[in-house]
Every structure is written in structure tokens, then in C-alpha cells.
Amino acid sequence: MDIGLQHYLVASGALFSLGLFGIIFRRNLIVVFMCLELMLNAANLTLVAFSRFTQHIDGQVFVFFTITVAAAEVAVGLALIVAIFRIKGNGKTESLKELKF
Amino acid sequence: MNAILGTPEFLLTLAATLLLLWDAISNPTPRLLGRISFAILVGLFVYVIELDPKMNKTLWSGIYLWDAEAKFFKLFFILTSILVVWSIRLLESKIEVAKSEFYIITLFATAGMMLLSSVQDLVFLFVALELVTVSFYVLVAYHRSQTASLEAGVKYLIMGAVSSAFLVMGSAYLLGVTGSTHFDAINLALRSSEMKPEILFGLALVLVALFFKVSVVPFHVWAPDVYQGAPLPVTAFLAVGSKAAGFVLLLRLLTGPFAGEEVAGYWIPALAFLAIASMILGNFAAIPQRNLKRMLAYSGIGHAGFLLAGIVSNFFQGQAAVLIYLCTYLISAMTVFIAMSAYGKNSDSDHISNYAGLSRKSPWIAVPMALGLISLAGIPPCIGFIGKFTIFIAVWQSEHYVIFAAGVISAVAGLYYYLGVVRTMYWSNPTDMEPIEISFQTKIVLGLLSSSILILGFWSYPLFSIVNKIFLF
Numbered sequence: 001m002d003i004g005l006q007h008y009l010v011a012s013g014a015l016f017s018l019g020l021f022g023i024i025f026r027r028n029l030i031v032v033f034m035c036l037e038l039m040l041n042a043a044n045l046t047l048v049a050f051s052r053f054t055q056h057i058d059g060q061v062f063v064f065f066t067i068t069v070a071a072a073e074v075a076v077g078l079a080l081i082v083a084i085f086r087i088k089g090n091g092k093t094e095s096l097k098e099l100k101f
Numbered sequence: 102m103n104a105i106l107g108t109p110e111f112l113l114t115l116a117a118t119l120l121l122l123w124d125a126i127s128n129p130t131p132r133l134l135g136r137i138s139f140a141i142l143v144g145l146f147v148y149v150i151e152l153d154p155k156m157n158k159t160l161w162s163g164i165y166l167w168d169a170e171a172k173f174f175k176l177f178f179i180l181t182s183i184l185v186v187w188s189i190r191l192l193e194s195k196i197e198v199a200k201s202e203f204y205i206i207t208l209f210a211t212a213g214m215m216l217l218s219s220v221q222d223l224v225f226l227f228v229a230l231e232l233v234t235v236s237f238y239v240l241v242a243y244h245r246s247q248t249a250s251l252e253a254g255v256k257y258l259i260m261g262a263v264s265s266a267f268l269v270m271g272s273a274y275l276l277g278v279t280g281s282t283h284f285d286a287i288n289l290a291l292r293s294s295e296m297k298p299e300i301l302f303g304l305a306l307v308l309v310a311l312f313f314k315v316s317v318v319p320f321h322v323w324a325p326d327v328y329q330g331a332p333l334p335v336t337a338f339l340a341v342g343s344k345a346a347g348f349v350l351l352l353r354l355l356t357g358p359f360a361g362e363e364v365a366g367y368w369i370p371a372l373a374f375l376a377i378a379s380m381i382l383g384n385f386a387a388i389p390q391r392n393l394k395r396m397l398a399y400s401g402i403g404h405a406g407f408l409l410a411g412i413v414s415n416f417f418q419g420q421a422a423v424l425i426y427l428c429t430y431l432i433s434a435m436t437v438f439i440a441m442s443a444y445g446k447n448s449d450s451d452h453i454s455n456y457a458g459l460s461r462k463s464p465w466i467a468v469p470m471a472l473g474l475i476s477l478a479g480i481p482p483c484i485g486f487i488g489k490f491t492i493f494i495a496v497w498q499s500e501h502y503v504i505f506a507a508g509v510i511s512a513v514a515g516l517y518y519y520l521g522v523v524r525t526m527y528w529s530n531p532t533d534m535e536p537i538e539i540s541f542q543t544k545i546v547l548g549l550l551s552s553s554i555l556i557l558g559f560w561s562y563p564l565f566s567i568v569n570k571i572f573l574f
Contacts, residue, residue: 016270023263032259039266043273050277058282059273062224066269069231073262076238080254083245096252099326 008049015042029081029091033074040070106160106167109149109175110215116141117208124201131200135190138204142186142211146179163283164222169571173424174218174349177431181342182211184435187546188334188442195332195446197246207338210236214346220353223272223282223307230268230314233346234261237339241331253330260323264313271306274299288358296363304359304368311354315347317409318378321402328398333445336394337438340401345427348408355412356420373413377507379406384511388518393441394451396518397434400477403511404430407492410504414495417572422495424568429476429488432557436473436550440466443539443547453522458531465544466537469551471523476554478519479512484558 015038022035044063051059081091088095120134149172159166189196189203196203213232220226238261242254276282278299279290291300309320316324328336355368383403390396404426411423444459444466445451460467476483479490489512496505539547557564 016266019266020263023259029255036259036262036266039263040269043266043269046270046273047276050273054277054280056276056280058224059276062227062269062272062276062282065224065228069228069235069265072231072235073238073258073265076235077258077262080238080242080251080258083242084251084255087246087248087251096248096255098249098252099256099330 005049005053008053009046012042012045012049015039015045027093029084029093032093033077033081036077037070037074040066105152106158107165109145109152110212112148113141113145113208113212113215117205117212120208121202121205124205129201131193131204132190134201135186135193135204138208139183139186139190141208142179142183146176146183149175149179159221161225163285164225165216165219166221167219170349170352170424171219173567173571174345175215177345177427178211178214178218178342181338181345181431181435182207182214184439184546184550185334185338185342187543188337188439191439191442191446191543192333196243203240203243203334206236206239207334210240210338210342214342217346218349220350221284223275223284226350227265227268227272230346230350231265233343234265234314237261237335237343240335240338241327243332243335249330250332251330253327256323256330257327260313260327264310264320267306267313268310271303271308271310274303274306278303284353284358288361291358291361291364300364301367304364307354308351308368308371311347311350312375315344315351315405315408316398316402317375317405318382318402319375321379321383321405324402325395325398328401329392329395329451333394333438333442333451336397337435337442340397340438341431341434344401344405344408345431348412348423348427351409351412352420352423356416360416369413372409373501373504376406376409376413377504379403379409380507380511381406384514384518388514390518391453392451393453393456393522396453396522397437400515400518401434403515404477406511407489407508410496410501410508411492413501413504414492414499418495418498421568421572422491424571425491425564426488428564428568429484429557432550432553433473433476433483433485436469436547436554437477439543439547439550440470440473443543444470444537446537453525454529456522456526457529458534459526462531462534463537463539465539465547467526469547471526472551472554474519474523476558478516480516482555482558484554484561484564487558487561487564 019035019039023032026032044066047059047063085091185207193200210233213229216229220229238254238258241257242251244250275287278297279287281287312320379402383399383406387396387399390399408423408426411419411426476485479485493508
């Protein structure tokens, strides 16, 4: 069986949805962060697949930017989680319920 | 002379980096750093005004466009940032650690917004948008020892990261189908071939990402929590700067590569629906709110709905209405936020009852704040009325009568909660009668803002002539 563009798109779409579901349903902040990374990397996979099958180099260049930006986001995000651990003593999303009507 | 085009952003980033180094090496007082940031922004404002908007030129192989609209939005963002810096100066005593960096990160976010107003390429859009967003993650969670601020930071981070994943995914599909990330190339590809569902899918994902940024219903859930938990200057920056940044991108995309009738036939009904939902939900959900920042968040969702209605309307008229509305929103909202900052120095709570009897404690704060709120509500002598009026005219002339009706209903609902705050400030008894000291300079800033609310409300010719010049080049 030949692996074509569609296979890659389905795989990346599945990963993207898995990441989104994880963000909605998981209760641990670290896992939520991993799901965010999963979504971004699914998007990267789409970019690389399109780049490979349409012979445009732009997609691969885009991936480098995405990786860099994701690293910056994770740096800030982990700093935030550490600050929350210091105050709350855990990384559960349920402990974040101060702001409401 | 292409090199001169990118100088505003370049200079701002350079200045911010140098300030960061200087702060690390010789540790100047935050007060001085705030003064210098203010001076840098004012200087930059004058510099950008002097640049010629007519040179329709591009930088970096076409991904950075300099035109009249870019100039308008760059000035808009610099002005917002000037007022935000003023608000930070007022509340400096509330920041616990790293006071100087607060100013510097604000400068970086401003540079990102200025880049966004010139975006002509999806990769560039992503990077510039992330410059703004990552700066905001830090700013929102700045009060590290307060759980509210941290909670807001985490919520904003998760929502922001989800939206950037959507943006990359959408860009990937657009790239895959059209073969380029540049707006002109996408435009060309769309016009030369028939409509493909992949394009709509990619556009939908990109639009979802931008809707998160401008907090349009159903992508608004983060806004009330984040606005409430963030430090007050950051709330102001989010409400005005970040929202306008999202709208400049929507304008660039939807009046640029996706303006063709075939694609527009799909996005106009979708945006019309979201505009109605945002106006109604934003304005009605604001009514029961008792926290002023939270109330302003919901009203901001309503304002986003009005702006979307402008985008849905006829091409040039709708665009012009959006620009005018953004100007009026900038002036009115920043007046309210600066008045809140001037008051917030002495108080801890953003609860509306905390503002009871403010007129007797400090008329210098109460009068501008009341004017700003009345203007946000859109009552005639104030500038906010002009904004709402132009949007309504544009909507009516493009025959979107349902949006018009929803707009009128939500504007009336808006009167109720805005005037509720004014009533609390003027006709409720204060808990203490301690007068609030505000500095002479702050009085000047508040005076300038509130007089521009009134003067531009009566005589709005300058506003219209600025916006007209953008479209008649």
C-alpha cells in the first residue's frame, strides 16, 4: 500500500483532535500542556506532509518557526505551573476556581 | 529607501532590548524606566506620524506592507500603549517584583501589535501574533503571589495555545491548497481555480484562532476570567490593544485574499451570526455582573460583536466604520481604565460597590470615568455614539436588518449596566469619605481624554477625515 497525502492528513487530524479532547477532559495541568504540544505538532505534521507532496519548501520553513514559538510558550507555561505548585501544592485544574461570577 | 519602512518596530524592539540589558546591569529605578518607556513611545508616535503613508511599499520580499491602514493601526497601538504605560505608572506600587520588566514586556507586546498591522504572510502573522500573545501570558500572570492572577494566566495560556494550534493547522491547509503563505499568492490562487472545500476548512480554522483573540461568542469563555484576574493595566491592554490586533488581522484577511465573492458567500453569514450572538450575549451577560473588570469583559464581547457587524457590512463603508469604532472604543475604554487605575491605587477590590460615592470622594476621577462609561454606552454627546452610529449606518445600508435589530436591542441593554455604574458613583453613599490624591499629570491625562470624548463627539470631522484618507489614496 502506498502511503499518500491523505494518510498523513488523517493521522495529523486524529492527533489534533486527541490533543483537543485531552485539553477539554484531562484534569492535570502538565497533561493539558502535553496535549497543547500534541496539537501544535499535529499541525506541524500537516505542514510537512503538504510540503512533501506539493514540493513547496514554505511548509518546512513554517515548521521551524512553530517549533521555536512552541518552545517559548512552554517556557512561560512551565514557569506558571511551578508558581501554581508553590501556592496550591498541586497541579490540578480543579484547584483553579477562584475567578467566577 | 525600503529600509526605512520597518524602522518603527525595529527601533521599539531595539529600545526594549536595551532597556532590558540596562535594567539587568545597573538596576535603574522602575520609576525612571517607566518615564523612559513613556518617552520612547511618545517619540515613536511622532516619528510614525511623520512617515509618508502613500508609499505602498513592502519589506522582506513582500511580507511586510506599509500602507495608510498599517500607519493608522501602528499609531493606534502606540497610543494604546502610551496610555497603558500611564496606567502602569499609577499602579506601580501594586506590582510586587520585577517592576521594571512590566514596562519592557509592554513595549515588546506593542512591537508585536505594530508588526501585525503590516502582516501580508501567514508565517509572519503567526510569529507576530505569538510575540503579542507570549508577552501577554507573562503580563496576565504578573502578580505571582495572587492566585487570581495565576489562574487567569493559566487560562489565557491554554486558550492562547489552543488558538495558535488552530492557526497553524489552518495555515497548513491554506498552504497545501494554494501553494503559498503570502496573501497575494493566495488571492491569485483563489481567483484562478474553482472553490475547494479545503480552502474553506483552512480559512475556518484560521478564523477560529482570530475569534479567540477578539473574544467573540462562542470563543469568549476565557475573557471574563482573564480580564478579572489580570492586573488592571493588562486588562486595559487586552481590552483595547489585543482586541484591535485581532480585528486588524480579520480586516487584512477578509478584505484581502478572502474578499472574493465565492469565499465571502461562506464567511459573511457565519460572521453575521457570530456578530449577533456576541452583541446579545455580551451585553445581556454584563447586566448581572458585580465586578467592574468582569463587566467590562462582557461589554468587550459586545463591542467585538459590533465590530464584526462592521466587517460583515459593505466593503469600504464597513471597513471605515470598524476603524472609527475602534478609535472611539480606544478613547472611551482607556478613559475608564485610567480612571480605575487612579482610583485603584488606594483600593483593593474591583467590586462595583467599591465605587460608591466616588463623585464626592474625587470628582477628578469620577467625571472622566462617568464620561467614559456613557461614551461606551453610546449616548449622543459622547464619542462612543459616533462609533455606534457609523456601524449602524453601514449595517443598515448593506441590508443586514437582523443584525441591525440585534444591535439596537443590545445597545439598549448596554445603557442599563453602564449607567448602573454611573449611578453607583454619583447617587450611592460612600463607605468612607477619605479624598483620593491624584497627581497633576494624571489630571491632565484624564482631562485630555475626557475633553476628546466630548469634543470629538460634537465635532467628529477629524475622525472621519483621517479614516477617509485611508481609503482614498
